[in-house]
Amino acid sequence: MSVFINKKTWLQPCVGVVSFVFMCGNVLFWALLVHLISPLLLLKSTRYESLAEHCVNRLYYGWLASCEWWFQNILGVKWELDEAMKADFDHWHLIIANHQSWVDVFAIFAQLKDRRPLPRVFMKQALFWMPFVGTATYIMGFPYMKRYTKAQIAKKPKLAGKDLATTKRSCKRLLKRPNSIMSFVEGTRFSQKKHQQQASPYRCLLKPKAGGISFILQTMPQKIKSITDINVLYEKEVVTGWDLLCGRIGKVKVMARDVAIPDAMLTPEYQAAGKDREHFFAWFNLYWHDKDTRMSHQLAALKQAKAVGLEQEFSKGNTSQE
Numbered sequence: 001m002s003v004f005i006n007k008k009t010w011l012q013p014c015v016g017v018v019s020f021v022f023m024c025g026n027v028l029f030w031a032l033l034v035h036l037i038s039p040l041l042l043l044k045s046t047r048y049e050s051l052a053e054h055c056v057n058r059l060y061y062g063w064l065a066s067c068e069w070w071f072q073n074i075l076g077v078k079w080e081l082d083e084a085m086k087a088d089f090d091h092w093h094l095i096i097a098n099h100q101s102w103v104d105v106f107a108i109f110a111q112l113k114d115r116r117p118l119p120r121v122f123m124k125q126a127l128f129w130m131p132f133v134g135t136a137t138y139i140m141g142f143p144y145m146k147r148y149t150k151a152q153i154a155k156k157p158k159l160a161g162k163d164l165a166t167t168k169r170s171c172k173r174l175l176k177r178p179n180s181i182m183s184f185v186e187g188t189r190f191s192q193k194k195h196q197q198q199a200s201p202y203r204c205l206l207k208p209k210a211g212g213i214s215f216i217l218q219t220m221p222q223k224i225k226s227i228t229d230i231n232v233l234y235e236k237e238v239v240t241g242w243d244l245l246c247g248r249i250g251k252v253k254v255m256a257r258d259v260a261i262p263d264a265m266l267t268p269e270y271q272a273a274g275k276d277r278e279h280f281f282a283w284f285n286l287y288w289h290d291k292d293t294r295m296s297h298q299l300a301a302l303k304q305a306k307a308v309g310l311e312q313e314f315s316k317g318n319t320s321q322e
Contacts, residue, residue: 012246015075019245022070030063031136038139053177056140060118064109071106075247079110082256087115092178092223094216095119097230098205098295099184100191102241103249104232111230111254112180119182120174122212141173143181171219180228181220185210185288202292204299210284214272217261217280221268227259227287231295233302255298259287 037059040052071077093116097108112118120142128134128144138144174181186206188194200206217224235251236243243249262283264270272280 009248012248016242016246019070019075019247023067023245026063026066026070028132030059030066031132033059034136034139035132041139053141053173057118060140061113064113064118067106068110068113071244075244077244077247077249077252079107080251080253081111082254085111085115085256089117090178091225092174092220093117093119093180093228094213094224094226095180095182095228095230096185096213097182098232098291099186099189100232100234101189101239101244103234103239103244103252104184106244107232107252107254108182108230111256116228117178117180119180121182122216141179143171143174175220175223181216181224183212183216185213202289204295205288205292208284208288210281210288211273213284214277214280217265217270217272218274221270222266224261225266226261229257229259229287229291231255231291231298233295233298235302251302253298253302255294 034056037052037055040048040055043049095108095112095116097104109118120140123134123137123142123144125144128138185208187209188206190204190206194206198207231254233253233255234249235253236249239249239252265272265276265280265283270276
């Protein structure tokens with residue numbers, strides 16, 4: 001099926017529409033099942049809470065598995081994953097990745113599946129009101145964050161520190177058992193236009209917005225001891241979600257590594273979002289610069305491999321002018 005779609009480019013927009021309908025129906029189906037389990041969380045019993053957590057995780061995995069089935073068997077998507085990543089379900093993990101398209105999410109999930117607990121993502125509180133899906137993420141234990149601007153705090157000083165307290169309350173379930181938390185610290189999808197508007201000093205990344213990471217570390221003291229750093233690399237210069245739904249995203253490669261957090265930042269006294277904020281941001285900027293350098297080399301290698309592949313195709317006479 002996927003080979004036929006790739007050969008018939010005129011058919012790809014139709015496939016994109018069908019894929020969109022499938023993805024919408026798929027997420028609504030699994031979200032409905034999540035809501036059916038939610039009454040178990042209302043029972044003040046450790047036994048029922050553990051059962052609910054297990055069921056929620058299985059449903060989360062089921063949603064991802066059904067998406068992956070569609071991508072692989074219908075659309076012919078083949079992720080090139082980092083097989084060197086070892087499975088670890090016994091610790092808490094902070095996952096940080098670059099962000100170019102919502103395709104990133106599925107590539108990252110494919111990398112993490114069977115290697116890490118599927119990640120929860122810090123959600124803006126306004127997203128809770130997204131019909132059906134917002135409440136499903138809340139039931140699944142996705143932490144919600146409410147941030148206040150400097151102007152709001154200046155007008156109402158009692159709001160100072162309230163955002164951190166709200167985040168701590170929403171993280172209670174995450175603290176009970178090892179979990180993964182994922183963050184796109186660029187805050188928006190990368191594009192050359194945004195890169196120029198920011199005057200970003202990085203070659204492949206936008207400027208980081210690491211305030212959320214400092215919140216996570218201070219909210220979950222001594223739980224997270226390293227960063228699972230992921231680079232999602234695309235053979236094409238521009239890849240969109242529509243390209244994925246149409247089955248024409250080309251080669252997608254995922255590279256992963258673990259970055260240890262310094263011991264000084266793991267002590268109970270360390271306040272990444274408070275008195276130690278400047279120290280944390282200095283360290284994070286060094287990490288981000290290193291990530292950018294690695295990603296630049298990895299992209300260069302990917303493009304070189306593509307050029308070599310094209311040369312081999314020409315030498316074999318397998319190309320055409322159609």
